[in-house]
Amino acid sequence: MAAAAALLSAWFWSERFWLPHNVTWADLAGEPGPDGAPGPQYPRAGHVLSAFPLALGIFAVRLLFERFIAKPCAINLGIQDSGPHRAQPNAILEKVFTSITKCPDGRRLEGLSKQLDWDVRKIQRWFRHRRNQDKPTILTKFCESMWRFTFYLSIFSYGLRFNWSSPWFWDTRQCWYNYPFQPLTSSLYYYYIMELAFYWSLMFSQFTDIKRKDFLIMFVHHLATIGLITFSYMNNMVRVGTLVLCLHDASDFLLEAAKLANYAKYQRLCDAFFMLFGVVFIVTRLGIYPLWILNTTLFESWELIGPYPSWWLFNGLLVTLQMLHVVWSYLIIRIAYKALVRGKVSKDDRSDVESSSEEEDLASNSTKEIFSTSSNGANRINGHVVSGQWAEEE
Secondary structure (H helix, E strand, O other), rough: HHHHHHHHHHHHHOOHOOOOOOOOOHHOOOOOOOOOOOOOOOOOHHHHHHHHHHHHHHHHHHHHHHHHHHHHHHOOOOOOOOOOOOOOHHHHHHHHHHHHHOOOOOOHHHHHHHHHHHOOOHHHHHHHHOOOOOOOOOHHHHHHHHHHHHHHHHHHHHHHHHHHHHHHHHHHHHHOOOOOOOOHHHHHHHHHHHHHHHHHHHHHHOOOOOOOOOHHHHHHHHHHHHHHHOOOOOOEEEEEEEHHHHHHHHHHHHHHHHHHHOOOHHHHHHHHHHHHHHHHHHHHHHHHHHHHHHOOOHHHHHHHHOOOOOHHHHHHHHHHHHHHHHHHHEEEEEEEHHHHHHOOOOOOOOOOOOOOOOHHHHHHOOHHHHOOOOOOOOOOOOOOEEEEEEOOOO
16 A cells, blocks of 8 residues: 555656656755755645645634624624515425425425415415525625625735735746746745635635535636646746736625625615626736736746646646636626616525515516626636626635
C-alpha cells in the first residue's frame, strides 16, 4: 500500500506536468540565503489546507452577522419574519407528502379526492401550501443576501486595492517575468486563501442554506471554482489569478444589492442595480476578460515562458470559462430586455412561495424571470445564469 501511494503521489506531482522545462520542485523549496536569512517563499500545496479552518471561521462569522446585523436591518426596513400560509392539518395528506410524493400526479389526486371527499383543486392547494411551509421567509433570504453582499464588496475592495499597487496590474507581462520563481507575499497569500476559504464555506453552507432549484449546478460550480483557485495557486500562477479573481468579483455584489432592494420592495432601486450588474458583467466578461486576461495567459505567457502540460490545462479552463461568459451574457441581455418591456425585474422565485390557484391564473398571462443568489461565485470563476434563470455566486 505504501509503495502504491508513493507511485500515485509521484505520478500526480510529476514535474513534467506541473512545471516549465528544467524546473523542479526542489528549486521552489525556498531554501534560506547564505547568511541564514529566510529565502524567498513560493506557494506550496500544504498552504491550501489553511483554507479549511478559515472557512469554518467565515461560516461562524456569517451566522453572527446574519443574526445581529442583517436581521435588525431587515426588520428596520419592514421585512417581517412571517412564513407562508400553512396547510390545514390532515393525517392522510401529510403521510402522502412525507412518505410518497410532494407533487402528486393526476391519478393519485383523483384517488385522494375520492378517499377524502375533497375536490381535486382543494387537494392541489393543500399540497401547494404544504410545500410552501418548508420554504424560507423573505427575512431569511434578505439576511443571506446581505451577508453575501458584504463579503463580495469587501473582498472586491481588497482585491482592487491589492492589484492597484501590484506591477502586473499595469503590465500583465509582469505575471510571467522570472516565472515560476516569483516570491509569495503575505498580502497575496491572504487574498488567495481568503477567496478559497470563502468558496469552501459556500460548499459547507449550501447544505444548510436556502434550498434552490439549481442546488446541483451551484455545487458543481463551487467545486470547479475551488479546483481552479487551488490549481493556479499550486502552479504559482497567482499573479494572473489575482486579476481573474478581482475581475469576477466586480459584478457579484451588484447582483446581491439588487436582490436586497427586491426583498425590501424598492423596485426602482432593484431595477437600477440589476441593469448596472448587467452592464458591469458584460463589460468585464466579454470585454476586459478576453482582451486582458486571455491575451496574457495565451500569448504573452507563450512568448515569455512557453507552453507545458499544466499551461495547456490552465488556458483550456480559462477559454472554457470565456465560452460560459458568452452564454451567461446572452441570457442576461435576454432577461434585461424582457424586464424593460415588462417595466420591472421579477423576483427570485427559485425558493419563493408558490402562487395560489388564483394567482396562477393571473400569472399565466405574464412571463417570469428569476433572480438567484451566486459566485464567485463564484461566482470569480463564477456562474450566474443557468437555463434562463439567475444562478448564484459565484
